[in-house]
Amino acid sequence: MTAYSGPVFEMAAKQFEVIAEYLSIPEDARARLLMPKRAVTVSCPIHRDDGTTAVFEGYRVQHHLTLGPTKGGTRFAPSVDLGEVAALAVWMSWKCALVGLPYGGAKGGITVDPSTLSRRELEALSRRYMQEMIPFVGPHTDVMAPDMGTNEQIMAWFMDTYSMYQGQTVTEIVTGKPVSAGGTLGRREATGRGVAHLVRKAADEIKVHLGGATAVVQGFGNVGSIAALELHNMGVKVIAVSDHTGALYRSSGLDIPQLVRHASLRGSLAGYSNELGFDPAEMLTIPCDILVPAALERVIDAKLAADLRCRILAEGANGPTTPEADLVLEQRQGELFLIPDILCNSGGVVVSYFEWVQDLQRLFWEEDEVMRREYQVLDRAFERVLARSKQDKVFNRTAAMAIGVERVRGAKETRGLFP
Ligand code: NAD
Numbered sequence: 001m002t003a004y005s006g007p008v009f010e011m012a013a014k015q016f017e018v019i020a021e022y023l024s025i026p027e028d029a030r031a032r033l034l035m036p037k038r039a040v041t042v043s044c045p046i047h048r049d050d051g052t053t054a055v056f057e058g059y060r061v062q063h064h065l066t067l068g069p070t071k072g073g074t075r076f077a078p079s080v081d082l083g084e085v086a087a088l089a090v091w092m093s094w095k096c097a098l099v100g101l102p103y104g105g106a107k108g109g110i111t112v113d114p115s116t117l118s119r120r121e122l123e124a125l126s127r128r129y130m131q132e133m134i135p136f137v138g139p140h141t142d143v144m145a146p147d148m149g150t151n152e153q154i155m156a157w158f159m160d161t162y163s164m165y166q167g168q169t170v171t172e173i174v175t176g177k178p179v180s181a182g183g184t185l186g187r188r189e190a191t192g193r194g195v196a197h198l199v200r201k202a203a204d205e206i207k208v209h210l211g212g213a214t215a216v217v218q219g220f221g222n223v224g225s226i227a228a229l230e231l232h233n234m235g236v237k238v239i240a241v242s243d244h245t246g247a248l249y250r251s252s253g254l255d256i257p258q259l260v261r262h263a264s265l266r267g268s269l270a271g272y273s274n275e276l277g278f279d280p281a282e283m284l285t286i287p288c289d290i291l292v293p294a295a296l297e298r299v300i301d302a303k304l305a306a307d308l309r310c311r312i313l314a315e316g317a318n319g320p321t322t323p324e325a326d327l328v329l330e331q332r333q334g335e336l337f338l339i340p341d342i343l344c345n346s347g348g349v350v351v352s353y354f355e356w357v358q359d360l361q362r363l364f365w366e367e368d369e370v371m372r373r374e375y376q377v378l379d380r381a382f383e384r385v386l387a388r389s390k391q392d393k394v395f396n397r398t399a400a401m402a403i404g405v406e407r408v409r410g411a412k413e414t415r416g417l418f419p
Pocket residue numbers: 146147148149150191218219220221222223224242243244245268280294295296297316317318345346348349
């Protein structure tokens with residue numbers, strides 16, 4: 001038992017054990033790599049619009065400070081607890097190390113359904129959360145970003161709250177801000193674009209022709225909607241999409257640009273069409289070339305893994321596949337190519353890093369430059385994962401995580417016990 005006990009942290013721990021065995025990491029070095037450096041739990045009271053007071057629980061977990069400041073998103077969702085946040089922080093560490101960023105992993109969140117708050121309440125909660133975090137974060141200690149349930153506006157409130165306490169504008173305290181408040185061009189699209197870019201690389205590798213290929217995308221928020229749009233622009237037929245309000249299916253392909261417009265105006269897919277409605281429970285097993293889970297963690301268990309009918313599984317979400325499902329997918333390697341989450345969705349943190357660098361330098365890049373550099377980093381990471389998985393005949397997830405864990409371990413060994 002640890003403070004982080006729970007199904008999501010257990011999953012991160014099980015995944016780590018697989019890597020530790022593969023890398024022959026001695027038993028006494030394992031907890032030092034896995035267990036977070038620190039965790040903060042805060043209470044965030046706000047005045048509700050009806051005059052009552054409500055208190056929400058918030059968390060921030062910083063996994064390690066060995067390679068630089070920690071970096072990670074902030075999630076507003078009813079599922080958020082300390083264990084989930086800690087697992088997400090651990091995955092961020094392996095991800096940042098895999099793509100070569102000078103960061104450790106962090107994650108934060110508030111246990112709240114943001115759709116139940118008015119805009120004023122959401123602003124009050126966002127500002128209060130950042131205010132409680134001020135002693136523990138900073139541009140050179142821990143840099144926040146958006147995740148599920150948070151967006152550019154919330155990042156702007158975070159940045160403003162932190163800045164007002166410093167008496168000066170500190171744009172580099174968070175990434176994923178609006179461009180008008182020190183954000184970078186290309187951050188909003190970065191994760192989804194990265195997912196689609198890596199799908200193209202995977203398709204080349206296993207000789208799937210993208211023109212006319214089919215895709216299914218679960219989750220139609222920041223990651224899912226942009227990934228769907230990019231795939232659509234590559235000539236892929238996106239035949240099904242879903243969000244928390246339901247699923248839509250059309251065998252000849254959905255009108256993705258129209259769906260993106262609908263979702264950005266209405267906040268969800270609800271109300272788009274009754275005729276195209278589909279059972280969300282069937283989404284992930286629809287036969288298709290490309291499957292993109294881009295919503296929640298642990299949606300693919302062992303049974304579902306056996307039933308998947310895709311050629312490429314592109315994990316846009318963090319942790320969508322359980323370790324039990326991994327055992328099944330490992331057996332299906334010849335028929336199904338996995339782009340593991342820490343690689344697949346890393347475009348987000350790569351461009352967050354570019355935003356931080358630009359903010360620190362007060363020198364801003366054109367969008368073309370941001371995209372060119374993002375794809376360069378992703379290409380290099382993809383090639384390294386592929387080469388490792390071929391060389392050691394291991395599963396793509398094992399290869400990706402091993403590269404990340406090795407880098408963190410190497411830095412810890414040379415620095416000593418402190419960071
Ligand atoms: P978001 O809040 O913008 O969107 C989440 C989407 O998931 C929404 O469309 C929501 O309706 C949908 N959803 C929720 N419950 C669902 C359910 N039961 N079935 C189907 N859909 C459901 O969040 P996001 O930023 O797009 O993040 C999605 C995933 O990607 C998360 O796992 C997140 O950690 C990961 N991720 C995000 C980024 C980023 O830059 N935003 C970067 C890396 C990883």
